[in-house]
Amino acid sequence: MLAACGSTADSGAAGATGAGGVKTDKGVTDTTITLGIMGDTSGVFKNLGAAINAGNQLWADSVNGAGGICKRQIKIETVDHGYKADTAKTLYPQLEPKVLGIVQLLGSPVLAALKQNLIDDNLTAAPASWSSEILNNPNIMMIGTTYDLEIVNGLAYLQQQGLIKDGDTVGHIYIDGEYGGNGLKGSKYYASKHNLTVKESKITSTDSDLTNIVTGLKGAGVKAIVLTTTPGQTASAMAANQALGLNVPVLGNNPTFDPALLASPAAGALGNLYVAASSPPFSAKTPKAVELAKEYKAKYAGAPLNAGVDVGYVEGLVWQAVLEKACTNNDLSRAGVQTALKSLTSVKTDELVATLDYSSPGAPPTRGVYIAKVDPKAEGGMTEVAPLFTAPDAAGYKAPFQK
Structure with a gap:
């Protein structure tokens, strides 16, 4: 009876089967999918970091307004490491148990410090860092070129x-x-x-x-x-x-x-x-960039007009493609996310970045x-x-x- 009522799925327990017969583990309940942000809003890239955070949230708002993904709403948990690897190492164990994956992980030093953690926890992360040296990490979901x-x-x-x-x-x-x-x-x-x-x-x-x-x-x-x-x-x-x-x-x-x-x-x-x-400047005239700029100025009135907004939104769009594929596969576990990611060969983002191919490990998903x-x-x-x-x-x- 408890299983039928969804208490196991709601707890995010490993190996659970949730609403719709979808396999889940951490970060997923019958009503929510929780993703994390490990960003910088107080360090040397704080303005860029704040704009990327805003782009992530605009994406989540758009998805949730359209009914969510796999009949679940997107929830975002945010921490600020200030572009300090030691701070990130402290914050990571507080965030990791709560999330299915990381929609934004900012900073090359932070990525280097957390590389083994991501592998050990099978936690997929979209880096707000574009070094090709991190592409040997199977849990990195590069957004754009390097x-x-x-x-x-x-x-x-x-x-x-x-x-x-x-x-x-x-x-x-x-x-x-x-x-x-x-x-x-x-x-x-x-x-x-x-x-x-x-x-x-x-x-x-x-x-x-x-x-x-x-x-x-x-x-x-x-x-x-x-x-x-x-x-x-x-x-x-x-x-x-x-x-x-x-x-x-x-x-x-x-x-x-x-x-x-x-x-x-x-x-x-x-x-x-x-x-x-990889992404256009804030003033770009491509239709999606224009639409996103308008939404950003309305929701974050007075905030700096920073191209990081597009970066954050694209991170969300790629996560959306992965989650939708994982849902089709009836597997919203962390392993299911990895399987879904590696099957994607043509992720389109309304030209906010070039078409992305995640089927070749170690290779940049695009070069444009x-x-x-x-x-x-x-x-x-x-x-x-x-x-x-x-x-x-x-x-x-x-x-x-x-x-």
């Missing part, structure tokens, strides 16, 4: 525009660690195909004044600078680029720009900054990017200058764990 491929595509765009050419020297300023190292991998690969010389400058995540580094790059005769940095470091590099009269184009990975920089002393120096990202350029007049501070594309060099790139 840092190395962002840079390959971005450098290809600069060359297509005549801003760099074969044989040039480019500088790459990068944070020591998985984030920075993966961006650098893209520069080195593109350089190997186009006879470029890459002048590497390694920094820490807490370095704030990059003037000396940019001075050195000027002395090396660089024709462009690549950044895999925090937004604050981007501001310093851009200010030095202008103040030293270097004024070369600068290409950044997707986390390098924050619209708040337009209110900083470096605002006037940002005009040469291009950003390569948008290119945006800083524009103080645009909502969110950036204007799309290249629609979704994949450069030939990116198409031929083999990721570290790709088979």
Whole structure:
């Protein structure tokens, strides 16, 4: 009688059978599916993190308003690790028992710290981090392309525009660690195909004044600078680029720009900054991006207009595809989520990112990017200058764990 009334399913017990005959374990009851956020709303990526959180919630609101998934409402549990791996390690055991999976796990250092936990708990996580070095973790559900491929595509765009050419020297300023190292991998690969010389400058995540580094790059005769940095470091590099009269184009990975920089002393120096990202800038004119921007401004009036909203919404859309497939399979357990994910070969997101294929372990699920350029007049501070594309060099790139 107790089982028939659903008490076992409501507890989220391992191996339970819930409403509709669907197998469940942690994070799922007869009425809810709970997903987690491990984000950053107090650290160096706090503005990006808050926008991604908002995108996650807008997706959940949309799904719930349409009746939910598998006759269950989406619930989100949120923790803030402040981009600190040790804090994340403390918060993880508090969150893990409550959730079926993680809709957003922000930060390369955090992902590295929790890698074995995710594997041991068979917990699927969508990272708000895009290093191809994490694709050997079967529990990672990458949303979009990776840092190395962002840079390959971005450098290809600069060359297509005549801003760099074969044989040039480019500088790459990068944070020591998985984030920075993966961006650098893209520069080195593109350089190997186009006879470029890459002048590497390694920094820490807490370095704030990059003037000396940019001075050195000027002395090396660089024709462009690549950044895999925090937004604050981007501001310093851009200010030095202008103040030293270097004024070369600068290409950044997707986390390098924050619209708040337009209110900083470096605002006037940002005009040469291009950003390569899987998702479009906030001001993009694709129909879904326009719709999402309108919803965000209505629900979060006064909040910064940040492209992280699209990132968060896409994380939700991919989770939706996985959950709907798992429901069709009558298995909303963590193992069922993994099975569903690996069966997806063509996840579409209304062009918020390129079509995603999760059937090849170790390979990025897509290779396409948008290119945006800083524009103080645009909502969110950036204007799309290249629609979704994949450069030939990116198409031929083999990721570290790709088979």
